Every structure is written in C-alpha cells, then in structure tokens.
Amino acid sequence: MVERIRIRPATLFAVTIRTYAAIGFDLLTALLDTWSVWSEVAGGRELGMRWHGASQALLRGRPYTPFEDIVRDSAREVGVGAAEAEELLICWGQFRPWPDTPEVLARLPAVPRFIVTNCSERLGTLAAQRAGSFDLVVTAERAGAYKPDPRPYRLALETLGLDPRQVLFVAGSAHDVGGASRVGMDVYWANRGNVPAPDDAAALLVRPDLRGLPDLLGAASTLPSANA
Numbered sequence: 001m002v003e004r005i006r007i008r009p010a011t012l013f014a015v016t017i018r019t020y021a022a023i024g025f026d027l028l029t030a031l032l033d034t035w036s037v038w039s040e041v042a043g044g045r046e047l048g049m050r051w052h053g054a055s056q057a058l059l060r061g062r063p064y065t066p067f068e069d070i071v072r073d074s075a076r077e078v079g080v081g082a083a084e085a086e087e088l089l090i091c092w093g094q095f096r097p098w099p100d101t102p103e104v105l106a107r108l109p110a111v112p113r114f115i116v117t118n119c120s121e122r123l124g125t126l127a128a129q130r131a132g133s134f135d136l137v138v139t140a141e142r143a144g145a146y147k148p149d150p151r152p153y154r155l156a157l158e159t160l161g162l163d164p165r166q167v168l169f170v171a172g173s174a175h176d177v178g179g180a181s182r183v184g185m186d187v188y189w190a191n192r193g194n195v196p197a198p199d200d201a202a203a204l205l206v207r208p209d210l211r212g213l214p215d216l217l218g219a220a221s222t223l224p225s226a227n228a
Contacts, residue, residue: 003113017218018186018204020111021166024156027117027124028148029172030096030190031131032208041088042080050078059118059146060175064182067120067140093126098192103212105132109217114138114156118146148179157183170213174198188213 028034039048055074059067068089075085105113114136117124118228124139136159143152157164164184171177171189173198181186181201189203190210205212 003030018168018216019109019218020168020186022112022114022160022162023108024114024116024153024167024169024180024185025134026170026172026176027115027127027131028119029192030170031097031101032071032127037091037095038132041084041091047078047080047112051075053079054078059140061149062146064140064144064146067118067123070207085191089123092123093130095127095130097131098209100209100211101131107214114160114161116147116152116156148175148182150179150183153180153185168217170210171203177203188216
C-alpha cells in the first residue's frame with residue numbers, strides 16, 4: 001500500500017490517497033440492498049430486520065452450516081412463516097445494488113476486486129451477479145466458516161496471491177471491520193445502518209455509503225455524499 005497527499009484547493013485540506021493492489025468487498029450489506037427484500041418478504045421493516053438480525057446471530061463467526069437452514073431457523077425464531085423463508089431464498093437473486101454502488105465501482109482503480117460473503121455457494125453466486133463483475137467470490141460455504149472468522153478473508157487473499165497489507169476491504173458491518181482488520185487488511189466501512197463502531201478495530205474511513213471510496217483511492221469523484 002502506497003500513500004501520497006493531495007491538496008484539494010476548493011476546500012484547503014489534505015487528503016491522504018492510498019494505492020492498493022486489490023479491493024475486497026462485503027456483498028450483502030456494502031454492495032446490495034438486501035434489507036428491503038428481507039422486509040418485504042416478512043411483511044414489514046421491523047419484522048424483516050429482526051429476522052435478518054436473528055440470522056446474523058446464528059451464523060456470525062461460526063463454522064459453516066447450511067445458510068439456507070439458518071434462514072429457516074431464524075424465521076421460526078422471530079415468528080416468520082416457513083413459506084416466507086422459502087420465498088426469501090427464491091428471491092435471493094433479485095437483490096438490487098444500492099444506488100451508489102454501480103456509480104462508485106465504475107470510478108475505482110482498475111485493480112482486482114473480490115467478494116467475501118456470508119452465504120452458500122449457490123446463493124452467493126446469484127447475489128454477486130447483481131453487484132457487478134468481480135475476479136473472485138468467496139462464500140462462507142467454500143471457506144468452511146462465517147465472517148468474521150478469518151478463514152473466508154484468508155481464502156480470498158490466498159486464492160489471488162495477495163499480501164493483506166496491500167489490500168483494502170470494504171466492510172458492510174461492524175463485525176466485518178474487525179474481521180478484515182485482524183487478517184491485516186485496511187478497511188473502509190460503508191456503515192449503511194449507522195450502527196456503533198466496533199470495540200476491537202477501527203476503519204480507515206467510515207461513511208454511510210461507498211461515496212467516500214474514490215477520494216480515499218485517488219479517483220476523482222463528483223458523487224454527493226449521502227450525508228451531504
């Protein structure tokens with residue numbers, strides 16, 4: 001990773017620009033709006049987000065068990081019906097990118113890009129196709145564990161022959177910030193849920209979406225921030 005300083009005359013402050021050999025991404029929060037589908041299938045935002053949160057509690061950092069079963073088990077836990085759980089699995093390939101996702105990805109440096117996602121192989125492949133073009137998609141199923149266990153991140157790095165110190169990871173959750181940091185990657189956090197920072201790690205930059213990435217990586221950007 002190489003750093004240089006650029007002075008932005010319009011604002012008279014210095015921006016530290018970092019150059020990386022590759023960029024990794026969380027898929028189901030950083031790049032895609034999956035929450036809307038969880039909510040729509042559940043019949044409301046509050047129940048949909050409780051269902052999503054229950055699923056995360058069942059898998060986070062644990063050895064891999066079938067993701068589809070976690071969706072079903074978490075549905076039962078919060079009172080969502082079995083039919084709705086199956087509907088969500090059917091809809092998995094219908095997630096939409098966040099509005100800023102395609103615009104920002106188009107402006108980033110031409111370096112290898114990879115995804116690390118807490119998902120099964122089949123569902124991870126379906127969802128990744130909605131986000132864009134990537135050199136590698138590593139799922140929890142392939143790695144044998146769910147993030148923030150280090151195995152999914154390390155598998156991606158090893159497969160692409162990357163030194164973690166030369167990689168930026170774009171996290172979608174507080175747990176991703178810690179998981180990616182612990183294997184040696186710098187982290188940009190797209191904190192779309194505006195949740196508290198983790199206690200065990202700090203991101204280089206925290207923004208409510210991806211719009212801060214171009215400045216961090218030295219790509220000129222005219223995209224307005226979500227909190228502007």
